[in-house]
Every structure is written in structure tokens, then in C-alpha cells.
Amino acid sequence: MTSPEDALAFSGFEKCASSREYFWHLASDREDQWDRFPDAQSWEWIPGGKCKGMNPLNPEDLVRTLVEDGGWYLVGDSVTENHFFSLSCILYPYVFATPDYTLRGDFDRAWPQNLYLKPSSPLLSTLSLPEGFDIASTPLVTFRRIDLLFSKDELISIYKSSQPEQLNTSLFSDEGLWTLPVAEYLNEFLAPLPKGNYATMVVSTAGHWTTHVFSEIEPPGMEGILSLFEVAMGRWAEEVQSALWADARINGLRLRSKRKERRAVVRAYLPGHNDCHNLRHPWDEIPSTEMYPWNWAEIPEFNAVFEKLLLSRNKFPNIHYLGIERPARLRPDAHATGDCLHIMTGAGVLEGWSHYIWRYVTREIPER
Numbered sequence: 078m079t080s081p082e083d084a085l086a087f088s089g090f091e092k093c094a095s096s097r098e099y100f101w102h103l104a105s106d107r108e109d110q111w112d113r114f115p116d117a118q119s120w121e122w123i124p125g126g127k128c129k130g131m132n133p134l135n136p137e138d139l140v141r142t143l144v145e146d147g148g149w150y151l152v153g154d155s156v157t158e159n160h161f162f163s164l165s166c167i168l169y170p171y172v173f174a175t176p177d178y179t180l181r182g183d184f185d186r187a188w189p190q191n192l193y194l195k196p197s198s199p200l201l202s203t204l205s206l207p208e209g210f211d212i213a214s215t216p217l218v219t220f221r222r223i224d225l226l227f228s229k230d231e232l233i234s235i236y237k238s239s240q241p242e243q244l245n246t247s248l249f250s251d252e253g254l255w256t257l258p259v260a261e262y263l264n265e266f267l268a269p270l271p272k273g274n275y276a277t278m279v280v281s282t283a284g285h286w287t288t289h290v291f292s293e294i295e296p297p298g299m300e301g302i303l304s305l306f307e308v309a310m311g312r313w314a315e316e317v318q319s320a321l322w323a324d325a326r327i328n329g330l331r332l333r334s335k336r337k338e339r340r341a342v343v344r345a346y347l348p349g350h351n352d353c354h355n356l357r358h359p360w361d362e363i364p365s366t367e368m369y370p371w372n373w374a375e376i377p378e379f380n381a382v383f384e385k386l387l388l389s390r391n392k393f394p395n396i397h398y399l400g401i402e403r404p405a406r407l408r409p410d411a412h413a414t415g416d417c418l419h420i421m422t423g424a425g426v427l428e429g430w431s432h433y434i435w436r437y438v439t440r441e442i443p444e445r
Contacts, residue, residue: 078114081105085166087118088423093166094174094192097184102162104421107414113357117411117421120359122404122429134432137200140171142439143217144194144204146337147276149434150266151220154255154284156346159413159420161190161220163427171198172217186255189265191216209270219275221262222255224285226313231258232305236294239308243295250292254285259313263320267339276339277438278317283346283379284418287372299375307382314386314393317341321395340395340442342434343387345380345402348373349418350409360407373418399437404429 078084084105085092093099100106105114124131143149149164151157165174172192178184194201194212201212225232229249237246266278286302294301325338348369350356372379380400387398404426405411411424420426 078105078111084114084118084423087115088166089118090166090169090423092169093162093422094169094172095162095165095190096174096178097158097162097190098178101413101415102159102422104413104424110354110414113410116357118423118425120408120411120425122425122432124433128433128436131432131436134167134428134435136167136171139431139435140168140194140198140200140217141204142435144206144210144274146439147339148215148217148219148274150262150275150278151218152223152226152262152278153281153344154222154224155186156284156419157279157281158190158220158222159422160279160427160430161192161218163422164218164431165192166422167428167431168192168217171195171200186222190220192218207270207274210274211271215271215274217274219265221257221265223257223262224254224282225256226259226280226282227309228256228258229254232309235309235312236305239305240295247293248291250290252290254290259316263317267320267324276337277434278339278341279344279434280341281344281346283372283376286379289371299372302372303375303378303382306379310382310386314396318393318396325395338395340397340438342397342399342437343383344430344434345383345398345400346376347402347405348376349416350412351417353409353412353417354414356409358410360409363403363406371418397437397442399434401430401433 081100081103084100084103088103104110151161165172171194173195175191175193176184176188193216196212227235233246233248236243236248265273266275267273286306288298288302291302291305294305321339321341351369380402384398384400387393387396405420408424408426411421411426413419413421
């Protein structure tokens with residue numbers, strides 16, 4: 078390792094389309110951690126079980142899926158932003174990203190980030206563009222920073238209705254959050270062409286459901302937070318499913334519409350690893366650890382809420398739970414340089430998420 082750019086070659090990438098914190102995402106921004114390369118980039122997630130023999134992750138085929146079958150709308154916090162950046166590397170050079178963060182020094186984490194098909198892409202002549210698809214304005218992938226899946230006002234309302242005996246309804250500390258009302262981002266996801274061509278909303282949340290954020294909740298601590306999370310995610314699933322049913326009815330009335338049913342997939346959240354930057358190899362098993370910072374010890378409980386909720390295929394047929402956190406939990410060596418939660422691009426973890434989600438929405442859902 079002699080320069081930050083070497084991380085690209087070790088990862089098998091030519092470049093990455095996104096310009097947002099470029100070398101931080103590649104975990105090559107600190108020379109004192111270069112000894113992790115190329116070992117950290119030498120692993121690939123190869124699923125077993127019913128997914129054994131899964132086709133390799135092919136960038137050209139993934140682009141074709143995102144154009145012809147519909148794009149991905151990524152909803153979540155900065156770990157989901159990790160996923161977006163990784164996709165920008167997987168899909169390069171067929172896509173370009175907006176905003177261009179090299180043009181100005183300031184930025185807002187609320188800005189939507191997008192991947193668009195390059196007009197010069199050699200794939201363009203081989204693609205069947207949906208009617209109304211506009212290369213200049215129809216994204217293949219969009220990331221929206223939505224930490225809690227609800228706006229603060231929505232969560233306060235849910236809290237008041239579920240705990241009417243509680244007098245304190247302020248709930249939140251002054252800690253920074255980026256979030257939107259559910260209806261606002263659903264409208265973006267369900268927007269018709271040319272503005273939207275999304276088929277899959279990929280959702281993940283839990284990292285900001287902490288005592289630092291919900292400092293005024295009653296009962297205090299994780300008990301109150303998990304209780305609110307369970308009620309809120311039930312409301313979220315009902316609102317999203319209702320919107321997906323309405324969208325299916327509308328598209329069914331459009332005689333020329335060839336759109337398949339849209340869906341949401343909830344990716345399990347993951348805790349970080351204690352002392353990760355002193356660990357240089359993957360684990361064979363996830364060890365039991367007594368002490369975790371933040372809310373990491375409770376992350377399995379947050380995931381269990383979604384898993385249990387979405388077991389009802391009759392009630393939520395278009396919302397799916399993907400418990401694909403285990404590969405990340407076995408990779409303490411695969412974190413960004415500044416903390417032990419965010420994941421480096423190119424280590425196989427984020428790329429594994431894209432690989433499995435792609436298979437799930439193109440193979441496993443249709444086979445049902």
C-alpha cells in the first residue's frame with residue numbers, strides 16, 4: 078500500500094462514481110491503518126444453503142436490472158450511505174453520481190444522492206428503456222438520509238397516542254438528526270417516470286434509536302425506546318403497505334403500464350465491533366461480549382421487531398425482512414478508519430448486501 082488509490086485495485090474497482098468522502102469510504106484515508114490492505118479486501122461473501130451457487134455479482138447485469146426492472150431507493154442512516162457509495166463503485170463506469178462534492182466545500186447530509194446512467198455508457202444501446210425513462214433525470218439508485226424512518230413530530234404523535242398517561246412528550250435531545258415524514262419519502266419512491274423508476278425501497282434503521290437521541294422518553298432508557306420502536310415500526314409497515322397497494326391499483330389501471338409491483342425490503346441493522354482497529358482478521362463465530370457502547374447490545378432486539386412484524390405475509394405481502402447482518406458481524410477488520418460501526422467499501426460486506434438484495438428481488442420474490 079503506497080497511496081490511498083491502491084485501495085481501489087485491492088478491491089477490484091476501477092473507480093467510484095460518488096465523490097462523497099471518497100477515501101474515507103475506502104478506509105484508505107489514514108496511513109497508520111494501511112497495514113490492513115490488501116488482507117481486508119481479500120474476502121468475498123459466498124452464501125450457502127438455498128443460495129449456494131448464486132451467480133456472481135455482475136455490474137452490467139445489475140445496471141440492466143436497475144433500468145429495465147426498476148431502481149433502488151435506499152433509506153437509512155450513514156451506514157446506508159456506506160452501501161450507496163459501494164454501489165457507486167460496483168456500477169462504475171456505467172453510472173455517474175450527484176451531487177459532485179468536489180465542487181464546493183459545504184454540504185448538507187439531507188441532500189439526496191443519486192446514481193444516473195451515463196449517456197456515454199456502452200451498455201445504453203443494449204438496454205430496453207422503460208417508456209418515459211430519461212437518462213438526465215431518472216435515477217438508477219437514490220440514497221435518502223432518514224435516520225428514524227419518521228419525522229420527529231410523527232414519533233411524538235405516536236408516543237402520545239401509545240402512552241397517553243405520560244406528561245413529558247418532548248422525547249428528543251438536541252443531538253443532530255436527519256429524517257423526513259414517511260409520506261414525503263414514499264411520494265419520492267412511488268413517483269412515476271421520468272422522475273422515478275424505483276422498484277425496491279431498501280430500508281434499515283436502529284443506529285440512532287439511542288438514549289442520546291431519546292433522552293426524554295418514559296420509561297427512560299432502552300426499555301422505553303424499544304417499546305416505542307415496536308409501535309412505530311408497526312405503524313410504518315401499515316403506512317408503507319397501504320401505499321404499495323394503492324400504487325399497484327393505480328398502475329393496474331394504466332393500460333400501457335408494464336410496471337411490476339414495487340416492494341420494500343428491510344435490511345437488518347448491525348452493531349459495531351469493540352476495538353475494531355486492533356483486529357486484522359475475520360471471525361469464524363460471533364463472540365459474546367458483555368459491554369457494548371451506544372445501543373449495540375440491543376441491535377438484535379430492534380431487528381427482531383421487524384422480523385416478527387413482517388412474518389405476516391398476508392398483512393404485509395410487499396415488505397420483506399432480510400436478515401443478512403451475519404457477514405458484517407464476522408468482519409471486525411472491515412470498518413472505516415474513524416469508528417467501529419461504519420463499513421469500508423471493497424471488503425466484501427457492502428458488496429455482499431448488493432449481491433443478495435439483487436438476487437432476492439429478481440429471483441426469490443418472483444419464485445414465490
